[in-house]
Amino acid sequence: MHKTLKKYFPVFVVPVLAAFLVSFLIPFVMGIYLSFTEFRTVDASEWVGIKNYISIFTQDKTFLNSLWLTVKFTVVSILSINIIAFSIALLLTRKLRGTDFFRTVFFMPNLIGGIVLGHIWSLIINGILGFFGVDITYDPSYGFWGLVVLMNWQMIGYMMIIYIAGLQNIPEHINEAAAIDGASPLRTLFSITIPMVMPSVTICTFLTLTNSFKLFDQNLALNGKSAETSLLALDIYKTFYDHTGLRLAEWHGIGQAKAVIFFLLVAVIAFVQLRATERKEIEQ
Amino acid sequence: MKTRKRIFDSSVYAVLIILSAVFLSPVFVILMNSVKSNFYISDEPFSFPRGEKFVGFENFVKGFVQSDFLRAFINSAFITVLSVAGIVVLTAMAAWYIVRVKNRFTKILYYLFTFSMIVPFQMVMYTMTFLAFELDLNSVLGIVFIYLGFGSGLSVFMFSGFIKSIPTEIEEAAVIDGCDPIRTFFMIVFPILKPTAITVAILNAMWVWNDYLLPYLVLGSGENRTLPVAVQMALTGGYGNKDMGALMAMLVLAILPIIIFYLFCQKYIIRGVVAGAVKG
Numbered sequence: 319m320h321k322t323l324k325k326y327f328p329v330f331v332v333p334v335l336a337a338f339l340v341s342f343l344i345p346f347v348m349g350i351y352l353s354f355t356e357f358r359t360v361d362a363s364e365w366v367g368i369k370n371y372i373s374i375f376t377q378d379k380t381f382l383n384s385l386w387l388t389v390k391f392t393v394v395s396i397l398s399i400n401i402i403a404f405s406i407a408l409l410l411t412r413k414l415r416g417t418d419f420f421r422t423v424f425f426m427p428n429l430i431g432g433i434v435l436g437h438i439w440s441l442i443i444n445g446i447l448g449f450f451g452v453d454i455t456y457d458p459s460y461g462f463w464g465l466v467v468l469m470n471w472q473m474i475g476y477m478m479i480i481y482i483a484g485l486q487n488i489p490e491h492i493n494e495a496a497a498i499d500g501a502s503p504l505r506t507l508f509s510i511t512i513p514m515v516m517p518s519v520t521i522c523t524f525l526t527l528t529n530s531f532k533l534f535d536q537n538l539a540l541n542g543k544s545a546e547t548s549l550l551a552l553d554i555y556k557t558f559y560d561h562t563g564l565r566l567a568e569w570h571g572i573g574q575a576k577a578v579i580f581f582l583l584v585a586v587i588a589f590v591q592l593r594a595t596e597r598k599e600i601e602q
Numbered sequence: 603m604k605t606r607k608r609i610f611d612s613s614v615y616a617v618l619i620i621l622s623a624v625f626l627s628p629v630f631v632i633l634m635n636s637v638k639s640n641f642y643i644s645d646e647p648f649s650f651p652r653g654e655k656f657v658g659f660e661n662f663v664k665g666f667v668q669s670d671f672l673r674a675f676i677n678s679a680f681i682t683v684l685s686v687a688g689i690v691v692l693t694a695m696a697a698w699y700i701v702r703v704k705n706r707f708t709k710i711l712y713y714l715f716t717f718s719m720i721v722p723f724q725m726v727m728y729t730m731t732f733l734a735f736e737l738d739l740n741s742v743l744g745i746v747f748i749y750l751g752f753g754s755g756l757s758v759f760m761f762s763g764f765i766k767s768i769p770t771e772i773e774e775a776a777v778i779d780g781c782d783p784i785r786t787f788f789m790i791v792f793p794i795l796k797p798t799a800i801t802v803a804i805l806n807a808m809w810v811w812n813d814y815l816l817p818y819l820v821l822g823s824g825e826n827r828t829l830p831v832a833v834q835m836a837l838t839g840g841y842g843n844k845d846m847g848a849l850m851a852m853l854v855l856a857i858l859p860i861i862i863f864y865l866f867c868q869k870y871i872i873r874g875v876v877a878g879a880v881k882g
Contacts, residue, residue: 323703323783330699330783334692334754335711340737341751342718345729352729360732406621409614422868423622426629429860429871431812433830434853437837438628441635441850445647471628479876525879532722535814539834554724555815574728581725588720 353575356567364567370575378572380545384553391462391549392530395469399526400519403474407481408511421482425475436539439468443540454541461540461547468536473529477522484518485511524591531584550580629857636661636850643846657847665851673825674832675859677742681817681828682810685749689806690799691792693754697761698791702770712762718755723815731819740820748820749810757802760878764798765791804867804874811860829856 323330348360353370357363374381406424410417427435443464444453454460488511496506512519534551541547548556557573635643637658638651649655665671700708730748734740739747768791776786792799814830821827823835833856837849864871 322777323699326783327699330695330787331711334696334750334758337747337751338715338718338754339751340733340739341730341748342721342726342755343714345726345733346718346721348729348733349725360729406618409618412611412614414611414614420618420622421872422865423625425872426861426864427625428875429808429864430857431814431830431860433812433814433834434856437833437849437853438632440837441643441647442628442631444644445631448645448647471625475625476875476879479872480879483876521879534723535812535830538814539837542838551722551724555727558728570728577722577725577727581721584722585720 349574350578353571353578356571358567358570362567366571370571371579373568373572374576374579378557378576380548380553380557381576383546384548384550387462387547388531388550391465391469391533392527394466395473395530396523396526398466399470399473399477400522402470403477403522404481404515404519406474407478407485408507410478411482411485421475421479423475424478427472428476430472432533432535433539435468435472436536439464439471440540443467455544458544458546461544464540465533465537465547465549468540469530469533472536473526477526480518480522480525481515484515488514520591520594524587524594527587527591528584531587550576554580632850632853632857636847636854638847638850640845640847643850661847661851662855664845665848665855668845668848669832669836669852671832671852671855674827674829675855677821677826678811678829681742681745681749682807684743684746685753685810686803686807688746688750689753689757690803692750693757693802694761694792694795694799695787696754697758698765698787700758701762701765702773712758715755715758718752719759727815727819734820740822740826742821742826745817745820748816749806752816753806753809756878757806760798760802761795764795768794798877800870801874801877804871805878808871808875 352360352363354365354367355363356366356370410420430438440454443460447453447456447460452460454464492510492514493506496510501509532551533549534555537547537549537552538555542552545553545556554573554576557569557576561569631647634651635647638649638655638661639657642649642651642655646655651657700712734744734748738744772790772794773786776790777783781789812830813828814834817828818831818834821831823831827835833852836852837844
């Protein structure tokens with residue numbers, strides 16, 4: 319079997335591998351290299367060592383601000399989305415009639431694309447702020463909280479579904495035993511329900527974490543014009559594409575170096591996630 | 603006890619109904635504004651389209667014509683269908699090969715595909731765009747090839763996970779009966795992969811259909827633009843007076859197909875998304 323299959327490498331693997339090389343692997347390696355250069359275009363680069371990485375913190379004014387904003391946004395999103403999603407999941411697993419309808423409604427925003435979502439919320443948020451005679455650009459904190467509300471609207475339903483699956487996995491008899499032993503509902507929640515759904519909590523925490531950390535489309539559509547409300551992904555995009563003129567090569571280099579740092583941060587998150595889920599599996 | 607439970611259940615219902623209203627209101631606001639005349643959209647976004655404010659389907663006609671909506675819609679549909687079909691069939695084949703032919707090379711391939719899942723798009727954004735233009739992939743067909751590359755990480759990973767759990771006996775029996783690997787794959791293996799194939803198809807379809815930055819960079823905002831690009835261009839492009847009515851109608855037209863699709867395949871979509879979340 320292996321020997322015959324091995325000869326079919328061109329049929330089975332080459333199409334995907336070719337696409338993978340062109341759209342990911344070669345650009346990735348080029349990207350690492352170019353972060354140590356200044357380049358107007360990809361094929362006209364000049365080696366500058368780690369200068370770009372230093373410039374991010376000395377010349378560039380926006381990176382640290384976006385990083386801090388992204389961290390704040392991520393923390394607030396993780397907490398609010400997970401708490402609300404888990405609460406709704408608790409309500410929907412009480413065996414009431416009509417829960418399917420509510421599930422459908424809460425999950426629906428997750429399917430709408432980021433650009434469209436951003437514009438829907440831009441109309442609503444500006445409409446509300448309009449009563450006070452201002453708009454979303456008036457204060458950076460409006461943009462920040464607008465983005466949090468949008469993110470909650472989009473992701474609560476998704477996380478809710480994962481929590482429901484986790485809650486339905488708790489064996490019925492454990493809850494019954496707790497009730498017979500006279501445990502109050504609150505006690506049951508903290509001593510039984512939450513420990514039992516910890517695997518779901520881990521999954522949901524990391525899903526909201528990576529999605530918030532890498533957010534781009536929603537940010538661009540809702541409040542992308544202001545540098546003060548640009549998250550990391552958008553800041554990198556702007557470093558590349560919003561500059562013109564003589565120092566373009568320099569900005570491209572800085573943009574690519576920012577992208578490498580961004581990648582390393584995401585990689586660290588992914589690594590921590592891998593370790594966290596592995597440990598959980600061993601414990602079980 | 604019984605009345606207490608009934609009161610509790612009713613309050614749960616009340617909370618759920620209020621929450622549903624909150625969740626549906628943004629879509630409702632957009633729907634309402636899509637049939638209002640221009641002036642009342644930015645000034646009174648929350649008023650009902652009554653009397654002189656109501657303009658019927660005028661906005662939809664304008665939105666459809668002005669943005670050349672049909673063209674963007676067809677582009678998006680074409681790219682999504684071809685990309686998803688390509689990803690599902692080709693990455694399943696690659697994953698089967700990688701799992702069944704065990705050597706150092708396939709092991710490295712597996713790790714590379716898995717690794718690509720964690721790399722954010724901004725890392726390869728600039729260099730990938732350059733390469734796409736160099737290789738003339740900046741066309742509606744070319745971008746399908748690019749999506750195959752970007753989608754391969756998660757898809758190979760998910761298919762591999764499932765293939766590892768399938769016993770090899772059936773495949774070996776087919777080979778003994780004189781089946782070549784291509785026939786074995788399509789007659790025996792691929793049908794077994796169906797549940798994972800549905801998950802992979804749904805996850806990729808949602809991603810490709812809604813994706814903005816990649817098609818914007820590679821295809822631009824000209825005649826090859828996709829739906830998200832058309833929406834973004836219409837709503838942010840240029841200053842001066844925007845035709846808000848037409849824009850609202852565009853937003854409605856953009857979400858309508860997704861919601862209809864969702865209502866029909868809800869079961870698969872929810873299952874697929876959860877499976878993807880747990881494995882990815």
